[in-house]
Amino acid sequence: MSDSRAVSVRDGMCSPQHRREVGAYALGVLGAADAFRFEEHLEGCPLCAGGVVELGGVTAVLGRYARLTPPGVEPVARAGPGLVRRATEAVAAGRRRTRRRRLVLGAAAVVLAVGVPFAVPGGGPGTGRWTAVDRGSGMTAVVTAGAREWGADVGLEISGVPEPGVCSLVAVGRDGGEETVATWSSAGPGGEPLRLSGGAALRPGAIGRFEVRTAEGRRLLLLTR
Template identity: 35%
Template sequence: MTSRVEHTDVGAYALGILEEPDRTAFSDHLATCRSCAAELQELSGVAGALAGVGPLDDERDDAGGGSGDRGPAEVVNLLRRRKAADRRARRGTFVIGAAAAVTLVAGGIAVGTSISGENGSGSVPVGHSAHGPAEDAYRAGTPVAGAGAPGVTGGLVLETKGWGTHAALELRGVKGPLECELVAVSRTGERRVVTGWAVPERGYGVPGSPEPLYVHGGVAWERPGIDRFEVRTSGGDTLLTVTV
């Protein structure tokens, strides 16, 4: 994708495996393509590299082939196939409880995206919400307010999971074009990216575009070990700090 943008590259963008020229081109594309922006939000948990999510079996595994030689394109395709299968399995039901995951064996990390609550009380009724999973998670919890740059406000809702900590972010007062990341900072100073996204020129939570941004992701640390979360731009500016 060196000279043109493909809609199907949203998975590769979410996994961070596009080369720099392609990543920049696709970031610009997100500002005008609602379908890609919506799919990117669905895949936002991928960037968090959630621990404890097991590998997926596919036809190659069943045939005796190992998963260690999967290339990036195969990983993206496998993620898409599993998500499509999960959506088909949910049709006609009232419970979201599926999870999509892939294992990048060559890199030694597990990457996944969760679309269920895993909060001990069950799941989210599909027919009862007009919002996305990030906004649902934020509205269902008790937000921790953050300290923002001038004009920027927001907060986080945190959930303890078996694999670590899930974070749902609300962000207001940002205009683009920007690339941002939600970064977790441990009490020992270690940093982990929870999720990343692009802010279109119109922005979020600003005059003319009043709706806030909602994104979510996960980090493989238990909540007591986390000092704070930061929303940072690709240029190194901190837009929001949430001390937990």
């Protein structure tokens, strides 16, 4: 490399445009005049020359793929409007679910406390209370939910869970939608009463009932107002 060319590289003559042209040159899609000018640039720019070498393997793979494609078949499939629409809707739905999960998790993390004074949301027009007693198993539960700007602050007191394992408190909306409020591990019969708190994106007025379920989704208790 001559001294003048070395100076040109050190002085920043490798522009963003040159870096963009690396891929186009490696794929052979530059016009004749642009390719000639870029080759002159390559002689004095080790950065771009290295980029062309790195893309050589990709270019070879793409060329082999094109050669193996049967005649009359497009090497690259074009997404139709239906596929684009479905993909867009799926991304939007995923973002809505992510925002909702973040809202619930940020509003109130589930706290498990045994033998600690149980604090539930205070009374008022935005407060709801759900209770249940299973006379067969002796299982009892009380849920109190207080309205918040982000949804509901939920407190649960439960005792007499008839079997050990992971359990969940699920809020079921009046529209049929469901949301897991809290999850815990039950010791089974003889275990101490549990007191948990959590949060839901649903407001108390929008909650129709609560259910205590096993990890497999089997309902152990139905709580109503």
